[in-house]
Amino acid sequence: MCGCKQDMAFPDYCARCGGSVVLPPTSHPLPDTTNLPGVWRYAGRLPITPDTAWLSMGEGNSRIVSAAGSADWCGVENLLFKLDHLNPSGSFKDRATAVGMSQAVEQRASAVVCASSGNAAGSTAAYAARAGLPAVVLMPEAVPPGKAAVARAHGAAVLRVRGDYSNAFRTARELASRFGWINLTTTFVNPVAVAGLKSAGYELASQLTDPPDWIVVPVGSGPLVHGIVTAYRELRDAGAVRAVPRILGVQAEGCAPITEAFDSGATEVAPWQHVRTRISAISDPLRGYPADGTYTLRLVRDTGGAMAAVDDVEAGEAVNQLAYREGLLIESGAAASLVAVRTLCGQGTIRADQTVVCMLTGNGVKTLSTEVDPGPVITDTDEAVSRLRSHAALAEGITA
Structure with missing residues (x-):
């Protein structure tokens, strides 16, 4: 990010310094939203025109729901989920x-x-x-x-x-x-594609009366962090919101280059040498493009935010937590956000009375093993009753 003018016809990293390239913020006044579908709602703020709105499959516009079943588990009173795993292909991408x-x-x-x-x-x-x-x-x-x-x-x-x-x-x-x-x-x-992630920030601001205290984002290299922070900055500068929320970036312990730099106080991110995690969605070692991580690190710090690393076992437990208690089947990279919130609440970084929004970025259906046992085959009702007596949640009610 040396300020060198870039050729957006064939985007890539900066030809002069090799650093990450992002488009400048949308100038003020911010264009109004449109009646077009999906992210084309923000056609005036993103590098797209109505001419290609036919490409939309209704991406974006994901709901925010309360997380009453997990709030106590995490230790916060107002925990919310943004359901970006319900995008057309199953992720925020x-x-x-x-x-x-x-x-x-x-x-x-x-x-x-x-x-x-x-x-x-x-x-x-x-x-x-x-x-x-x-x-x-x-x-x-x-x-x-x-x-x-x-x-x-x-x-x-x-x-x-x-x-x-x-x-x-x-x-x-x-x-x-x-x-x-x-x-x-x-x-x-x-950077043209990355700009589309600003839509997540615009939506959050329109869905919530006030900016949340924290937005929790699973992080590989961090473009979603850029999208959310940039959108909130644009809206703040336009007088539409009062503040930019703090960002909590979440990585896997077995591949956490940005978290390691954050914890050590470093100003630059070093590539991760040996990936040791099965959390595929956020296992980016940044070899060959560590400037991405450095930029994300700076964004997180600029918001007064934090980074956290979650191990594979804890992330798996969070997947079960969301599936069993919230009815949400989320991949481990997104579910890890829940563990990060719980950890930072325990440390006092996040207060119990603060509002926290977790970005649920990926659907868990795509990571279900093909070897999962589909369940027993039965021949009649009596056998069904016999089998159900062994189910922990039903055992007490099936006595006859």
């Missing part, structure tokens, strides 16, 4: 992909490419199918099979790259450069 695909259509790109640990793969494949463009998806070799299957179901060419996410990122970037494809990888490599 659709906000960025829709805008990036609009760019690809307007530039008449021959194809799009992305590196993905899972959610961006399905999103890119789905919107590419709608746009009538070929999609190439590079995924780490240990990607959850369900996530790869979603991308393949939409017709994308899916290739697993040996090693971790950063290896897939490098390959996608090289392919984009070699063939002139639009790169929809959801790091900061495509």
Whole structure:
């Protein structure tokens, strides 16, 4: 972010300094919202025009619900969930992909490419199918099979790259450069697509009477942090909101380069050397593009926020917590937010009387194992009763 003017026709990292590139904030006065679908509601504030609104599948506009079943578990009185896992392809990535695909259509790109640990793969494949463009998806070799299957179901060419996410990122970037494809990888490599994530911040501000004290965001490289913070800054400067909420960024303990820098007081993020986590959605080691993490680190600190790392076991427990007590099937990368809130409440960083919004960024359906036991087969009602007596929640009521 050296201030060098960039060529947005083929976005990438800065050719001069190699740093992350983001579009400037929308100038004031902020354009009014439109009656167009999905993120095209904010066409005046995002780098899209009504001409490509046909691409929309209703992305964004996700509900906010109270989390009464988990508030006590976390230790806060007012806990809210924003249900971004209900976007068309099952993740918040659709906000960025829709805008990036609009760019690809307007530039008449021959194809799009992305590196993905899972959610961006399905999103890119789905919107590419709608746009009538070929999609190439590079995924780490240990990607959850369900996530790869979603991308393949939409017709994308899916290739697993040996090693971790950063290896897939490098390959996608090289392919984009070699063939002139639009790169929809959801790091900061495509600032046009990343701008679409501002829609999450605009929505939060319109759905809540006052800014929440904290917004909790699962973080790989951090573009969603940028989107939310930028939107709130624009709205604050326009006099529409009084403050920018604090950001709590959440990473996996086995891949936490930004959290490590935050905890150590460092001003720059160093790449993570050895990924040791199964939480695929937020396992980005940032090798080759650590400036993304440094930018996100600065944003978090600028809001007075914090970073937290969650281990795999705790994240799995949070998945169960949300499924059993809230009726929400969320992937572990998003559910980890709940653990982070509980931890910071215990430390006193988050007060019990503060309002906390967790971004539920990814649907858990794509990470369900194909080996999960579907349940016993029965032949009659008597056998059903016999089986149900062993179910903990029903045992007391089935005595006859």
